[in-house]
Amino acid sequence: MQPNKITGIGLLTAAGVGCEENYCNFTARNSGICKVTRFELPTAKVKTDFAGLIKSLPNEALPPELLQMLNSDDLAQDYVKAAVYVTAEAIKDAGAAEKISSDPRRTGLIVASSLGNFLNVSELVKDYFMKELYKITSLIHGMNSYLPSRLGSMFGVAGPCYFVSSSCTSALNAILQADTLIKSGIVDRMLVCAVDVCLETGTFHLWNKIRVLSHRNESPQTACRPYCKTRDGIVVSEAAGCFVIERADAVGARGHATIRGIGMANGASDFLKPSPELLEAAIREALALAQTPSDKIDFIAGSASGSPHCDHMESEAICRIFGARAREIPLFPYKSFLGSTFGTQALSEGAFAIKTMNDNLVPEPLNIFERDERVAANAYYKAADYSSYHINNTLFVNYGFAGNHMAVVLEKC
Amino acid sequence: MSKPKITREELIEKIVAAIKKVSGISIAPEKYGDNLFALGLDSIKAIQVVNMLEDELDLMIDDAHLPKFTSINAIAAHFDSLNK
Incomplete structure (x- = not known):
């Protein structure tokens, strides 16, 4: 299909x-x-x-x-x-x-x-x-x-x-x-x-x-x-x-992006706190359904919003899934620009992630003033290091209140 | 006029009452040092408790302190320090 x-x-x-x-x-x-x-x-x-x-x-x-x-x-x-x-x-x-x-x-x-x-x-x-x-x-x-x-x-x-x-x-x-x-x-x-x-x-x-x-x-x-x-x-x-x-x-060949696979894992023991296990499950499911090996992901649009719990668990999930490559794939959270746009995130942040992929233009990290040693994923890159970089596959991560954890793999058309 | 001071015991009474009001959970004195989440509270109820105490005691709590509020004794210690 x-x-x-x-x-x-x-x-x-x-x-x-x-x-x-x-x-x-x-x-x-x-x-x-x-x-x-x-x-x-x-x-x-x-x-x-x-x-x-x-x-x-x-x-x-x-x-x-x-x-x-x-x-x-x-x-x-x-x-x-x-x-x-x-x-x-x-x-x-x-x-x-x-x-x-x-x-x-x-x-x-x-x-x-x-x-x-x-x-x-x-x-x-x-x-x-x-x-x-x-x-x-x-x-x-x-x-x-x-x-x-x-x-x-x-x-x-x-x-x-x-x-x-x-x-x-x-x-x-x-x-x-x-x-x-x-x-x-x-x-x-x-x-x-x-x-x-x-x-x-x-x-x-x-x-x-x-x-x-x-x-x-x-x-x-x-x-x-x-x-x-x-x-x-x-x-x-x-x-x-x-x-x-x-x-x-x-x-035909027209389009902004191809939807390769969407993963989802739900369940909240606490309404306000997303679960690291469920986030990891959602990302793994998205990758599996996309039939995209993790080494083909070139860019990660993170869902981190500026709370320590979410920042840490997201980085940790990415590190478990991507291993050493987690320190190489640029990880950018569009919330650093847009804020948390409630239920629209996959469309509002998603539009920017697709633009990033199609332009092959990795954005400079935004609003990072001091590194957090517990964030081991590649959130502290320099955009200049990716000036001739090609983004063919983007992993878009999305979670929030109410125990919903999701991820989608988008591919350049 | 300065706010009337309340004792640690009165403070604990208020915290226990607030927890009872938002969650229906009664906590015995020997559990005042136990983790609130293990006793049945969740993030929303914990925030409601802090909001109630803030209103009742006319104090402002910095959100950065919330992760420290793991037990009744811990909440009491923080409010007590502001109440002095």
């Missing part, structure tokens, strides 16, 4: 609107992570006052034919607008619009999100309890099925259409399901859209109270420090992304 290909990418993060702006700002190291001004902060009660917030999309950023399909409730929500924007960008990039319209049932759509339309739910509660407003649309928009249904109808998709959530691995879980649906012959292509636009006063206060955030208020852009001994927590960031995934035999 032929592996499937990623043929279209759409991206929206705190760093930019659209793939190009994001890639340019990655090169310029301008992440957009900054002090929160979009909503009020209970400053006396929170220790962290910065995050990666997407900028509110002006209506004109959306294609006019899509804009006229959105009602006023949709336009009031960045969650919906962000999803529409990235899906349109990915379909355009893949040149898939005609193929979708020629046989709508052969295309499916999955929306992935860790927190879903959380902001709408909090508005609903405020409307109901504080203003005694009974808005039926608030209830409909709060349903996780709303966005896949809305996007499906807007983009003319009539195949499987649903919502997936598994914390930080939501997007990779959705990619796994999309890959499986195509391989099973149910559809020819899938749109996988991930969106987490979920920060406001209440949710940000709660993230502070979970006590996992960096407190480096004086330098937001250097606060997220995976593998750095001076790390002090994660940085939360909103994002949206979309991949178009198609049957390889239907797209």
